[in-house]
Amino acid sequence: INKGRSFSNTLAFDGRKIILDLHFKDSSERITPLITVFFNGRVVWEDYLKGEILSLPLESRVGKNSLEIVAVNRAVSLVKIEYK
Numbered sequence: 001i002n003k004g005r006s007f008s009n010t011l012a013f014d015g016r017k018i019i020l021d022l023h024f025k026d027s028s029e030r031i032t033p034l035i036t037v038f039f040n041g042r043v044v045w046e047d048y049l050k051g052e053i054l055s056l057p058l059e060s061r062v063g064k065n066s067l068e069i070v071a072v073n074r075a076v077s078l079v080k081i082e083y084k
Helices: none
Strands: 006-014 017-025 034-039 042-048 053-059 062-071 077-083
Touching: 006 077, 034 053, 042 053
Parallel strands: none
Antiparallel strands: 006 062, 017 053, 017 077, 034 042, 034 062
16 A cells, blocks of 8 residues: 555445454564554544554444555555454
8 A cells, every 4th residue: 555545445244343454564664654444434543553463343334344544654565354
């Protein structure tokens, strides 16, 4: 995800509480990435990425759920999206 750009995806869930794991690839840049995560149109996390995996407890909707990840201050590599 390039600096100032976003990645969007639509995910299908059954309305239960989930833990969404976003896996990022660590780069050798010295600047810690600032990430904003939107879930169903709401900001659910905005902070500097402290590790390669960001785990977010979320309330899903039945059916389609929107996910948007914004790289605020530098590019980041999103490797995988998982949920439990």
